[in-house]
Amino acid sequence: MQKSEMSFEHSNLFSNWRGWLNTISPVLALFAVFGLFVLIAPSSFATTRNLEMIARQTTIVGVAALGMTMVIISGGIDLSVGSIVALSTVVIAWLLRYTGVNPLVAALGGVAASAFFGLISGLLITRLRVVPFIVTLGMMLVVRGAAKGIGQEQKIDVDPVRLAWLDELLATVPQERSWMLLPPGVWIMIFLAIAMAALLRYTRLGRHTFAIGSNEQTARLCGVAVERVKVLVFTLCGAFAGLAGLMQFSRLTVGDPTVAVGLELNVIAAVVIGGGSLSGGEGSILGTLVGALIMTVIASGCTQRGYPNWVQEIITGGIIVIAVALDRLRHRRAS
Amino acid sequence: MVERIDAHEMAIRLQMQGVSKRFGATIALEDVGIKVAAGEVHALVGENGAGKSTLMKVCSGAIKADKGRMELDGAPYQPGNPLEARRAGVAMIYQELSLTPHLNVQENIMLGMEPTKLGVVRWKQVRQRAIEAIKEFDNPELTPDAKVSKLSVGSQQLVEIARALAIGCNVLVLDEPTSSLTQQDVERLFEIIGRLKQQGKAIVYISHFIEEVKRIADRVTVLRDGKVVGTSDVEAITTDEIVALMVGRHVEELYPRSARQPGQVVLEIENLAGAEKPSSASLKLRRGEVLGIAGLVGAGRTEMLRSLFGLDPIKKGRIRLGVYTGPASPVRRWMQGAGLLSEDRKEEGLALAMSVADNVTLSKLDGFGPFRLVLPSRQDRATRRWLKQLDIRCRGPRQSVTSLSGGNQQKVALARLLQHDVDVLLLDEPTRGIDVAAKALVYRLINDLATGSEAEGREPKAVLMVSSYLPELMGVCDRVAVMCRGKLGPTHRIDEVNEHELMLEATGQEK
Numbered sequence: 014m015q016k017s018e019m020s021f022e023h024s025n026l027f028s029n030w031r032g033w034l035n036t037i038s039p040v041l042a043l044f045a046v047f048g049l050f051v052l053i054a055p056s057s058f059a060t061t062r063n064l065e066m067i068a069r070q071t072t073i074v075g076v077a078a079l080g081m082t083m084v085i086i087s088g089g090i091d092l093s094v095g096s097i098v099a100l101s102t103v104v105i106a107w108l109l110r111y112t113g114v115n116p117l118v119a120a121l122g123g124v125a126a127s128a129f130f131g132l133i134s135g136l137l138i139t140r141l142r143v144v145p146f147i148v149t150l151g152m153m154l155v156v157r158g159a160a161k162g163i164g165q166e167q168k169i170d171v172d173p174v175r176l177a178w179l180d181e182l183l184a185t186v187p188q189e190r191s192w193m194l195l196p197p198g199v200w201i202m203i204f205l206a207i208a209m210a211a212l213l214r215y216t217r218l219g220r221h222t223f224a225i226g227s228n229e230q231t232a233r234l235c236g237v238a239v240e241r242v243k244v245l246v247f248t249l250c251g252a253f254a255g256l257a258g259l260m261q262f263s264r265l266t267v268g269d270p271t272v273a274v275g276l277e278l279n280v281i282a283a284v285v286i287g288g289g290s291l292s293g294g295e296g297s298i299l300g301t302l303v304g305a306l307i308m309t310v311i312a313s314g315c316t317q318r319g320y321p322n323w324v325q326e327i328i329t330g331g332i333i334v335i336a337v338a339l340d341r342l343r344h345r346r347a348s
Numbered sequence: 349m350v351e352r353i354d355a356h357e358m359a360i361r362l363q364m365q366g367v368s369k370r371f372g373a374t375i376a377l378e379d380v381g382i383k384v385a386a387g388e389v390h391a392l393v394g395e396n397g398a399g400k401s402t403l404m405k406v407c408s409g410a411i412k413a414d415k416g417r418m419e420l421d422g423a424p425y426q427p428g429n430p431l432e433a434r435r436a437g438v439a440m441i442y443q444e445l446s447l448t449p450h451l452n453v454q455e456n457i458m459l460g461m462e463p464t465k466l467g468v469v470r471w472k473q474v475r476q477r478a479i480e481a482i483k484e485f486d487n488p489e490l491t492p493d494a495k496v497s498k499l500s501v502g503s504q505q506l507v508e509i510a511r512a513l514a515i516g517c518n519v520l521v522l523d524e525p526t527s528s529l530t531q532q533d534v535e536r537l538f539e540i541i542g543r544l545k546q547q548g549k550a551i552v553y554i555s556h557f558i559e560e561v562k563r564i565a566d567r568v569t570v571l572r573d574g575k576v577v578g579t580s581d582v583e584a585i586t587t588d589e590i591v592a593l594m595v596g597r598h599v600e601e602l603y604p605r606s607a608r609q610p611g612q613v614v615l616e617i618e619n620l621a622g623a624e625k626p627s628s629a630s631l632k633l634r635r636g637e638v639l640g641i642a643g644l645v646g647a648g649r650t651e652m653l654r655s656l657f658g659l660d661p662i663k664k665g666r667i668r669l670g671v672y673t674g675p676a677s678p679v680r681r682w683m684q685g686a687g688l689l690s691e692d693r694k695e696e697g698l699a700l701a702m703s704v705a706d707n708v709t710l711s712k713l714d715g716f717g718p719f720r721l722v723l724p725s726r727q728d729r730a731t732r733r734w735l736k737q738l739d740i741r742c743r744g745p746r747q748s749v750t751s752l753s754g755g756n757q758q759k760v761a762l763a764r765l766l767q768h769d770v771d772v773l774l775l776d777e778p779t780r781g782i783d784v785a786a787k788a789l790v791y792r793l794i795n796d797l798a799t800g801s802e803a804e805g806r807e808p809k810a811v812l813m814v815s816s817y818l819p820e821l822m823g824v825c826d827r828v829a830v831m832c833r834g835k836l837g838p839t840h841r842i843d844e845v846n847e848h849e850l851m852l853e854a855t856g857q858e859k
Contacts, residue, residue: 215721217713224710228699233659234690235711235764236682294701 038343039287039303042336046307050314058317067309068199069183073098073260074276075202075305078283079209080131080253082301085284086213087246088226088293089145093134094254095276096156097127099269101258103160106169106268109176116177123262124255130156131251135244145247153277160270169268182263198260202302205256210298222246226293282329283308286336307332359386360422361550362438362519367406367416369574376402377413377574384519384550384567389541391565391582392554394594395783399574400554404521407552408440409433420519431460439512440521447504449497454478456496457511481510484540487533500646505529509537520544521552524781526560530644530816531851538564556783558587559819570594595784602784603791603823606799610826611635614810615656615686615772620665622648622655627834629665633772636808638798639839640825642818643854648834649814650691653774657681657688669772682711687770689761691777691814697761698749705731705745708763734763739789755786762793773797775813779820791824798826818847832856 051059077094084091105123108114137148182198213219221242224232233239287300315325362384369377377399384390392400405411409427418425427433447456454474463473475492482490489503526534555561561568569579570593578593615633625648633639641649654660658677672684690697698707705727717723731745738759742752765773779787800808815821821828829839830853
């Protein structure tokens with residue numbers, strides 16, 4: 014009796030150690046990439062200013078990737094994220110320009126419109142029983158079209174007076190507010206990341222999401238409301254994409270229906286580099302953020318080193334494949 | 349047990365000597381040797397994890413032994429992979445089906461050895477050879493163009509066997525071939541085995557069913573913990589002796605049966621009909637009883653449980669579960685106090701990649717933390733109780749289910765119903781593919797649940813159990829009903845019926 018208790022303790026320690034290693038391996042990769050650029054890039058690379066810039070540049074992809082992580086864990090995929098980001102900027106700009114609402118309401122309006130399109134995706138996937146890839150591929154075009162329609166194929170400019178705090182989300186922190194360390198947008202991402210990580214780990218919705226991704230049939234057998242969870246997951250993903258759109262708007266200060274084309278692929282790449290599995294059941298928020306950071310670090314390092322854009326792209330592509338290959342290798346070892 | 353030496357020795361087809369294999373710290377095989385002669389059916393028995401399958405995977409090239417020699421017809425034989433083994437004439441039919449569900453029967457049978465001309469598949473030949481291989485089974489479901497995913501599990505297994513036959517193999521390894529076959533298909537398979545025997549093939553037959561072994565095998569080798577504990581002519585050994593060798597001790601009464609009083613009716617169905625099957629099913633299930641559903645694979649028993657549980661559509665009929673009437677989704681069924689154990693542990697019963705704790709608690713994530721949160725530490729605590737009570741062998745609640753043996757996986761699936769504390773247990777083939785010790789535990793558990801315990805304040809539960817294994821239904825159930833072609837027959841008290849009568853009813857013959 015005593016002995017079996019002991020062995021449990023031991024095994025717990027062991028499996029925790031394993032799990033811990035699994036979560037930090039993307040972090041190690043991040044340090045490796047970062048270290049490499051510290052060595053080869055100009056000395057300006059490792060400055061706090063540059064670090065802050067990396068954090069800012071990660072935010073748009075990072076926020077959208079929070080929702081995508083959940084979708085991918087559930088075994089789905091969402092290709093409409095880039096279009097939703099564009100839609101969100103357009104909706105916010107439109108509300109600011111043509112209605113008298115205050116900036117907060119405009120921002121929420123953008124997020125709500127985005128969540129609505131996520132909801133539509135979720136409903137189509139569960140009601141029509143069409144795979145997420147196809148439904149969201151369609152939604153990618155539908156939403157892009159809607160964004161262009163609202164903007165009448167043009168950018169929507171906003172009177173700077175009406176912007177209030179909206180353009181400060183990702184701006185460099187001014188001297189008098191240096192206590193903030195990071196721009197508010199980055200803080201928003203960090204808080205949401207913590208909330209999402211907790212949601213995935215400690216709530217019914219989170220556990221059900223993992224179960225559906227791991228084995229949908231089992232989840233259904235066990236009384237998980239599979240359809241409802243999926244709709245919720247896609248709605249959340251839409252909302253996060255809308256929030257990423259808010260960040261995008263904050264940088265552009267105009268509503269641009271042609272912005273963020275192909276962004277969804279960066280977002281998916283972040284999740285996958287961070288250990289998410291496209292067959293579902295696996296993925297973590299920490300991993301995803303690290304994945305997004307790795308991509309920004311490469312971009313920033315390459316820019317400072319003076320590499321042209323095409324080199325960056327080749328390196329990023331290589332990293333995606335290598336990261337996933339390593340991940341599979343580790344899995345095979347473990348099993 | 350005396351080694352038999354006779355003229356047979358001359359025609360040894362397959363010989364394995366001193367085979368050892370380790371997986372990490374686990375010794376799977378230790379100095380194992382068997383000889384199989386031409387025209388011999390050699391049974392390999394042992395509990396799950398005894399090393400039977402590992403031994404045969406070595407034989408068929410799926411894994412490499414650390415040590416040991418193999419000979420095929422006197423020549424050294426060292427397959428590097430299953431393909432080489434097949435080319436050498438050793439075919440293995442695995443316990444887990446290894447078919448490609450999207451392809452049709454003929455494509456599956458000839459997969460990897462399609463006759464070609466200038467790289468183009470000669471479909472006429474494919475078809476011809478496939479037809480030749482399946483005509484032995486005389487099963488109407490099996491046509492060359494049938495899509496494999498549309499076939500029943502039993503028929504799928506036949507495709508797999510047909511594939512091995514089509515190779516024209518000299519050594520045929522069958523890993524639990526009958527575990528999901530209907531009685532008729534089993535008979536046909538035995539016929540085919542007899543024919544192959546006459547053709548001088550060597551057949552290794554892995555099975556849990558000792559009755560089967562006694563029936564068709566010439567020799568039997570018993571494995572325990574990776575070692576050979578005995579080899580004998582089948583005629584020279586009794587069933588009890590084989591079981592004793594397998595478990596290393598005498599199994600106490602396999603089917604315990606406590607005195608119990610059936611209580612009120614908790615599940616009542618009337619003229620239930622699903623989309624295709626069942627066509628008509630009526631039954632009453634009481635607290636404190638085990639009701640068995642016998643029948644052939646494909647008779648509609650699984651579909652009945654599934655439509656009852658809201659997993660398959662219901663066309664007509666009335667269902668009452670406790671105080672609730674009418675159809676309901678699985679979510680509702682769990683809330684209403686019913687739980688279903690799936691017959692398909694790997695595809696449906698368990699989320700294999702998830703942990704033991706997640707699988708046990710998935711149906712009810714209540715009470716594991718404040719504010720409806722689910723704290724992993726509390727999930728683990730609840731799970732540990734079942735690990736102990738059901739003797740589930742694993743490193744701990746966080747181990748993923750994939751790495752557990754079949755018996756332990758099944759216990760995890762059962763633990764879910766216990767953790768949920770359901771009143772009505774719907775068990776679909778609860779002992780499929782698990783070893784004798786695990787079976788004994790499942791039978792004890794079923795008896796325990798149906799009996800309840802006043803001392804521990806446990807009310808008797810109601811158990812509805814589907815099984816294709818008649819001895820187990822006879823041993824466990826209080827009443828039994830037979831389903832034949834979607835129609836559920838009347839229930840019989842277990843002491844008023846025998847296996848033979850049930851089999852007649854299952855095959856649609858009047859007494």
